[in-house]
Structures are given as structure tokens and as C-alpha cells.
Amino acid sequence: MIRFLTTLVLAVCLVAPTDPARAQQQQAPVWVQIAARSTLAEARSAIAAYGDRLQDVNGFTLGGGWYAIALGPYSREDANQVLTVLRNEGAIPRDSYIAFSSAYRSQFWPVGADLLGRGTRTQPPADAATDTATGDQTGDQTGDQTAAADPATPTPDAEPQVATPDETPAEARRSEAELTREERMQLQVMLQWAGFYDAGIDGAFGQGTRRSMAAWQEANNHEPTGVLTTGQRTELTRQYNAVLEGLDLATVRDERAGIEMQMPKAAVAFSDYESPFAHYDATGEIPEARLILISQEGGQDTLYGLYDIMQTLAIVPEDGPRERGERSFRIQGTDSRISSFTEVSLEGGAIKGFTLVWPVGDEERRTRMLDAMRASFTRLPGILPASAGMDEGQRVDLVAGLEVRRPTISRSGFYVDGRGTVLTVAEAVAQCGRITYDETHEAEIVTTDAERGIAVLRPKTTLAPIASARFEAGAPRLRSEVAVAGYPYEGVLGAPSLTFGELADLRGLNGETWKRRLALKAQPADAGGPVLDAGGSVIGMLLPGGDSAQQLPEDVGFAADTATLLDVLNRAGVTPGAGSTPDATGPEALARLANGMTVLVGCWD
Numbered sequence: 019m020i021r022f023l024t025t026l027v028l029a030v031c032l033v034a035p036t037d038p039a040r041a042q043q044q045q046a047p048v049w050v051q052i053a054a055r056s057t058l059a060e061a062r063s064a065i066a067a068y069g070d071r072l073q074d075v076n077g078f079t080l081g082g083g084w085y086a087i088a089l090g091p092y093s094r095e096d097a098n099q100v101l102t103v104l105r106n107e108g109a110i111p112r113d114s115y116i117a118f119s120s121a122y123r124s125q126f127w128p129v130g131a132d133l134l135g136r137g138t139r140t141q142p143p144a145d146a147a148t149d150t151a152t153g154d155q156t157g158d159q160t161g162d163q164t165a166a167a168d169p170a171t172p173t174p175d176a177e178p179q180v181a182t183p184d185e186t187p188a189e190a191r192r193s194e195a196e197l198t199r200e201e202r203m204q205l206q207v208m209l210q211w212a213g214f215y216d217a218g219i220d221g222a223f224g225q226g227t228r229r230s231m232a233a234w235q236e237a238n239n240h241e242p243t244g245v246l247t248t249g250q251r252t253e254l255t256r257q258y259n260a261v262l263e264g265l266d267l268a269t270v271r272d273e274r275a276g277i278e279m280q281m282p283k284a285a286v287a288f289s290d291y292e293s294p295f296a297h298y299d300a301t302g303e304i305p306e307a308r309l310i311l312i313s314q315e316g317g318q319d320t321l322y323g324l325y326d327i328m329q330t331l332a333i334v335p336e337d338g339p340r341e342r343g344e345r346s347f348r349i350q351g352t353d354s355r356i357s358s359f360t361e362v363s364l365e366g367g368a369i370k371g372f373t374l375v376w377p378v379g380d381e382e383r384r385t386r387m388l389d390a391m392r393a394s395f396t397r398l399p400g401i402l403p404a405s406a407g408m409d410e411g412q413r414v415d416l417v418a419g420l421e422v423r424r425p426t427i428s429r430s431g432f433y434v435d436g437r438g439t440v441l442t443v444a445e446a447v448a449q450c451g452r453i454t455y456d457e458t459h460e461a462e463i464v465t466t467d468a469e470r471g472i473a474v475l476r477p478k479t480t481l482a483p484i485a486s487a488r489f490e491a492g493a494p495r496l497r498s499e500v501a502v503a504g505y506p507y508e509g510v511l512g513a514p515s516l517t518f519g520e521l522a523d524l525r526g527l528n529g530e531t532w533k534r535r536l537a538l539k540a541q542p543a544d545a546g547g548p549v550l551d552a553g554g555s556v557i558g559m560l561l562p563g564g565d566s567a568q569q570l571p572e573d574v575g576f577a578a579d580t581a582t583l584l585d586v587l588n589r590a591g592v593t594p595g596a597g598s599t600p601d602a603t604g605p606e607a608l609a610r611l612a613n614g615m616t617v618l619v620g621c622w623d
Contacts, residue, residue, distance in 0.1 A: 019181075021599065025217070028392060035323070036524055044398070045589075046118065046119060047077070047090060047091030047092065047093070047119065047133075048090065048091065048092060048093070048094050048097045048116050048117065048118055048119070049088040049089065049090035049091060049092070049114060049116070049117045049118070049119070049122075050088060050089040050090060050092070050097055050100055050110070050114055050115070050117070051086055051087070051088045051114060051115055051116075051117040051121075052087055052088065052089060052110045052111060052114045053086070053087040053111065053114075054070065054080065054084050054085065054086050054087070054254065055087070056083060056084055056085075057083075057085075058085060058126070059075055061085035061086075061087060061126075061127075062084075062127070064087050065077050065087055065464050065479065068087060070225075070339070071109065071225040071228055071244075072089060072104070072109060072110075072143075072228075072231075072244075073146050073187055073243050073244055073245065074089045074090055074092075074187060075086050075087065075088075075089060075090075075127070075185055076089070076090065076125060076128070076131070076133060077125065077127030077128075078122035078123065078124065078125050078126070078134070079123045079124050079125075079126060080121070080122065080124065081123055085118070085126070086121075086122060088117060088122075088315060089104075089110075090133075091119075091133055092188045093188065093428070093543065094116070095192075095215050096188035096189070096191070096192060096441055097188075098116070099195050100188065100191050101114060101115070101116060102195065103194070103195045103223075107114055107222060107223055107224060107226065108222075109225075117451070119134055124136060126265065128282070128577055146596075150455040151517070160293040174225075183240065183241060183243075183247050183248050183249075183250075184248060184249035184250075185247040185248060185249070187243050187245055187478050189195070189247070190243070190245045190246065190247040190248070191245055191515060192281050192582070193247070193248045194223075194245060194246070195407065199221040202221035202222075202223065203220065203221040203248070204218050205227075205251065205254070206219045206220070206221070206227060206230075207219055207232060208254050208255065208257075208258040209227070209230045209231065209254070209284065209371055210232060211258055211286060212254065212257065212258070214230040214231075214233045214234045214281075215227065215230035225565060228244035228245070229338070231243075231245065231246050233246040234246075234254065235250065237273075237343065238250075238253065248458075250577060251271065254433045261286050261382055261383050261386055262383065262386060262390075264281075264284060265284050265285055265383070265387065266282065266283040266284035267280050267281070267282055267283070267387060267390060268280060268281065268283050269281075269394060270283070272288075272289065272296055272311055272398075272517055273297040273396070273398065273400060274296070274400065274402060275291075275311045275313040275370075275400070275401075275402045276313055276368070276370065276397060276398040276400035276401055276402070277296075277311050277313060277370055277372070277395070277396070277397065277398060278394075278395075278396040278398055279391055279394045279395045279396060280390050280391050280394040281298065281309060281374065281391070282307070282309075282387055284301065284303055285300065285301060285303050285304045285307040285379040286298040286299060286300060286301060286307050286308065286309045286529060287299065287301050291402060293314060293402050293403060293404050293405065293406075294310060294312055294313055294314030294324070294369070294402055295310045295311065295313075295402075296310065296311035296313065296402060297310060298310070298311070300395060304376075304377060305377075306312070306356050306375065306376065307375065307377070308333060308373075308374075308375035309372065309373070309374055309375070310333070310372060310373040310375075310530065311370075311371075311372050312324070312360075312362055312369065312370060312371045312372060312373065312466045313368070313369070313370050313400075313401050313402035314368075314369050314401060314402060314404070315367060315368060315369070315401050315404075316364075316367070316369050317367065318344065318345070318364065319365070319503050320369060321345070321346075321347070321362070321364045321369055322342070322368065324347075324362065325342050325347045325349070325362075327348055328362075328373070329349060331355070332424070333358055333373065333375050334349055334351045334358050334360065334373070334513070335351035335353035335356065335357075335358060336351060336353075336452070336622070337351060337352055337353060338350040338351035338352050338358075345363060345365070346361075346362060346363035346365045347360075347361075347362055348361050348362075352378060353378075353379060353623060354378065354623070355376055355377070356375050356376065356377060356378060357375075357376050357377075357381070357384060358373060358374070358375050358376075359373065359374050359388055360372070360373040360520065361395075365397065368397070368401050370397055370401075371395075372395065374387075374388060374391065374393070379440055417490075424456070424508075425454070425508075425620035425621050425622050425623055426450075426621055426622060427620075427621045428446075428505065428508035428509055428543055428618055428619065428620050428621070429442055429443055429445065429446035429448060429505075429543055429545050429546040429615045429618075429621075430442065430503070430504035430505050430514070430543065430544055430545065430546040430547035430560070430566065430616060430617070430618065430619065431443075431446070431455075431475065431486065431546045431547070431560075431616070431618075431619040432486075432487055432503070432546075432547065432556070432615050432616050432617065433483040433485065433486040433549040433615050433617065434486055434487045434587060434592065434594045435486055435592065435593070435594055435595040436481070436482065436483065436486055436595050437476070437477075437480070437481070438459075438476060438477040438481030438482070438483055439457075439464070439474065439476050439587075439592050440455065440461065440474070440475040440557075441472065441474060441475075441487075441548075441559055441583060441586075441587070442471075442472075442473050442475060442546035442619045443471055443472065443473065443545045443546040443559075443560075443561060443562055444466050444467070444468060444471045444472060444473045445471065445545070445562055446473065446545070446546055446619045446621055447463055447466070447473050447475065447619070447621055448621070449621075450548055450621035450622060450623075451622055451623050452620060452621075452623075453557070453619065453620040453622070454511075454619070454620040454622065455475075455477065455481075455617045455618070455619065455620075456617055456618050456620075457509065457618065457620050459477050459478075459479065459481060460477070460478045460479070461476060461477050461478060462475065462476060462478055463474045463475060463590075464476050464590045464592065465589065465590040467586050467618050470532065470578055470586070471561060471562065471578075472559070472578060472582070474586060474587060474590045475619070483614065483615070484613075484614030484615070485611055485614030485615040486594075486595045486615060487548060487556040487594060487595075488554070488555050488556065488595075489555065489556050489580045489583070489584060489594060490555035490556060490557045490580060492579070493524065494521055494524075494534075494551055494557045495521070496519050496522075496523070496524065497520055497521065497522075498520060498551065498552065499518065499519075499520055499551075499552055500517045500518070500519055500520060500521050500536065500538070500549055500550065500551060500557065501517065501518045501519070501549075501550050501608055501612075502516070502517045502519070502540055502544055502547050502548070502549050502550075502560050502575075503515075503516055503547045503548050503550060503608075503611075503615070503616040504517070504540070504541070504544030504545070504546070504547030504560065504616065505543050505544070505545065505547075505616070505618045506540070506541035506543055506544050507541070507543065508543045508618070509618045509620075513594030513613055514547070514612045514613055514618075516605065516608055516609055516612055517538050517539065518538065518543075518545060519535060519536055519537050519538020519539070519575075520536070520537050520538070521534060521535075521537075521557075522535045522536055522537040522574075523535035524579075526576060530581040532578060532579055532581070533561070533576050533577065533578065533579065534549075534557070534558050534576065534577045534578075534579050535574065535575070535576055536549065536574075536575040536576065536577055537559075537573055537574065537575075538573060538574055538575055539573050540560060540563075540575050542562065542563065544560055545560050545561060545562040545620060546560065546565075547560050547616055548560075548612075548615065548616065549557070549577045550608060550611070550612070554607065554608060554611045556580065556583075557577075557579070557580060558577030558578055558579050558580060558583070559577055559578045560575060560576075560577050561575075561576045561578055563575065563576075
């Protein structure tokens, strides 16, 4: 090929720029020569290799026993573009060049073609005699006979009709060459989404990308050239975006939060500001949809604090990956109802990001929309002031207008040994996806006594409680003062409370010997809490109300006695401690004891 290239260059240099033949040559079709071989067999082998991944492959004789493989024909402008693109892609050798038709004698590939207008060969060249053993000569003769029968004449309905292309292959390559790297990568993304491409997204249109383009063209009733025309790229984009129709995905500029990004305006609309959040609530089309823009001033400590707070919110389910770096974090969560995605970063003292909440079961649309939102996220000047939303109504179970994630049910419990074993009521742990102590430490069930409604829990990690129960062995005195330690408002107060009353009976209403009747006004969430005597010893565990078909007075409660509690612990293989506190005399001492011994048991989905 180098020898021929030198010859061609010398020939071109001998032609004066003002020669009329030169001007005519510039207007005539040209070729991109990519290879030359010294035998017909080698040339055909090269053509087979290039033909698998390139369009417009031709074979010509050069004379002197050489054969050329060339792409075309093209206009000079198109040829330059094809040469540049294919070189950059590594699809053709770097020493490929533009050649003129005058350099070629006759065409031997495709069989029967005559793009030079000089008639096809009817006999193989003299130097092909040694190749006849491989069937090359037979192939040429067969091809020539077929050409005489005019194989180009179409047979009616022989092939399915294809759409008329909006560009020639050369025009398609030229328009494709004008795409940016990002646009080329996006084409690969769309082909991947359509199921035709499974390689890396790199913006390089190699053999795999070309095959995927041809497959998409064939599936969509286009000629499978492997190069998408402008119209075909538009069609593919329209298919790709069809899933987003109806969401009104558009750019929204929130000047106060200092954020611009694409949002599904048909699904969410601005509601209010409550620092550090700008709330975009559901419009009604998709009730679970929600978008929160995050904007606040701060450094790494603030970023880390926000990371912890976000995971306590109801809009961020607990199941899902979490990633936290030095200057950013990402939280994903999914439950049976919603999928949540949060992405936040710190730049120049400004913490900004967003949270998208979307219903489960709509994953393709959510993923596509999320990609567009992340790609369009833009920081603007301005940070949401800390005072934003302070004049609005506030609740202790809200963080900047967002509900804090809560257990489905919370009840009380108490430590029975120094290893964190807890007694509570069975209703507190029935059908839980997760069980916690004080919403922090995860626990698991050791055993449950369904008949008496008692459960034994142990922590999943080692705990060392401040205090544990000291069980009173003897029978308590009737009408003596007792107190129940518990969380009557399911943890809203942040610490256990004491409810005082008296021991009304050593049996239940139906004579149950394992129950004790109490005269005190307990709340449902107090159930599972320890019943303490005046000295701080445990004489029972408060049971849930409603054990009678009759409506009982509000000051009637029941507790499982110590013998029953110790029996359940023994069957669970738990030996209660001797108690870690001295006698507690007076309300203040009982309160300190209750605070160290009583836990909030949470049952989570």
C-alpha cells in the first residue's frame, strides 16, 4: 500500500492546479482507500473482515498484481468526513487516504457491481490462477453470470418495505461527525435502553455500536446501514422519551433555594419553604410523588449532621444503600410503598441537593426521570436562609416540615440483666420487620408466651444498661402504693414517665392467679413497663388493656406477677440479674431508677 501511495502522490503532483482535468477530478466521485493486497485471496479476506463492520466496501484492481479495498463512492467533502470519523474511531488504518477513480482499473467486489462505469470483469486476472483452488475463480464466474441476469431487478414483495432514509449514508456520517462526545454517549445510552447495545458508554462508535445501530434500524423498518441518520436519531430519542410523556418534565429555577433542575411539573408543585428544605408536593396525579430541594449554609459537620437527620425521616425508607464521602452523600431507600433518592454535596460553604420520592412499581419512569434531574441539577447563587418557614406551625415530630420516621407501634419494656435482655408485651413485637430499643439499638425475639402476652428480647449488639430489674420474691401488700414506668406517648417526651396508683388485688377479675389488678390510669404505650413498689423492686409487668369484654373503668389495669415473668425468663434460658440499684425511696429516686431500667420498644415495618 505504501508503494502505491507514493506512486499516486507523484502522479498528483505532476498535475498543475490550473489543469482542467484537475477541476473535473475534484467534482467526480472519490473513494477512501483503506487497504491494498498483493493477491486476490488476501484482498477478498480483507473485504470480508471490513464488510462485517463498515458500509460501502468495494474491491478494485490496481494493476501490477495489486488489489485495493476502498469505501465509497463519496463526494470529496463527504469522503473527508468519512475518513476523519473512521480514523478517529480506529475503524480503518491511520494511513488510509482519499483516492480517485482514475487510480482503479476494474471492480471485482461486490460481484457484478460496476461503480467505475467500465464494465465488470468476466475473467479473473492472470495472477489469480493460483487462487482457483480456493473457489475464487468460480465465484467470479458465477457472479458475472448473475450480473448478466440483472440481479438488481427487484422481485415484487420479495422483501419487507423499508422507510425511505432522510439522508444518504455519507450525509448520515457527516451529521453524525458533528455530534459532541456527550451526544454520542447519549445515543449509546438510548440504544442500550432499547435493548440493542450492551457494551460500555464511551461515545466511541466502534463495531459493537455499529451493530447495535443496524439492529435498531432493522427492527424499526429502516435499511440496516449501521449509521443512524438525523431522522433516525430523532426517532430513537422519541422512543426513549416516550415513557416520560405526561410528566411535563421541565427546568425549574428556584432562586431562593439557589437551585435549577428539571422537575416533573405534572406530578409536583411548589408548596413552601422550611429551612433547609424547599417543598414540592404532589399535585394529585401521583399522590406519593414528592420533591424536596435542600439548601443551607455550612461545612462538613453540618453535612454529616444532615446525613444523619435525613435517615430519620419518613420519606427515606431504611432499606437501601447509603454512601457518605467527605463532601457529599447519597441515600437510597425503598419500602412497600415508595422509593426515595437523596443526593447532597458541599461546595464553597453551601450544602445543596435534592430528595425525590416516587411510588414503587414505576421504576423505569422513575429511573429515567431521576437521570434527567441529576444531569440538570445546577447550583445558583443564593442559599435558603435558616429563618425560612419559622413563622409556620411547628410540631415536635416534624423536621423542617418533614415527618420523622416512626415505628408502627411502640410499647414499653425493661432490662432484666446486665446484658440488655428485655421483658415486654407480645403485642409490641408481633409481625415486625425490625425491633429496636429506644429507636437506636436493634433487637431480636428470644421467646414469646402468646397465652400470657409476654415476650423476651435481646439486643443484636452488646449493651450495658444503667440499671436492671430487681424482682420482689414475696407477695406485695394489698393497697400498697405502686408505680408503672413507661413511655405513655410512645417516646415523644424522650424519657420514661411514672404513673402512680395502688395494688388493688392479687388476682385478675376472673380469678387468674398470675395476674394482679392495679388501680391507676395508664396509657396503651405504658404496656410492657415494670410495676414497681415503693422501694423500687419489680412486682410485675403492665399488660395491655382490653382483656375483658366489658368496658372497664379507666383506672383499672392488670400486670403479670413476678412468678410468671421469672418462669418465662427461665424457659428462655435467661437468668435475671440480682438488680443493679439500691432501694429507691421517694418519687425522685424511683424516677432515676425508671430512667435507667425502662426502654422504648419499637416495632418497624
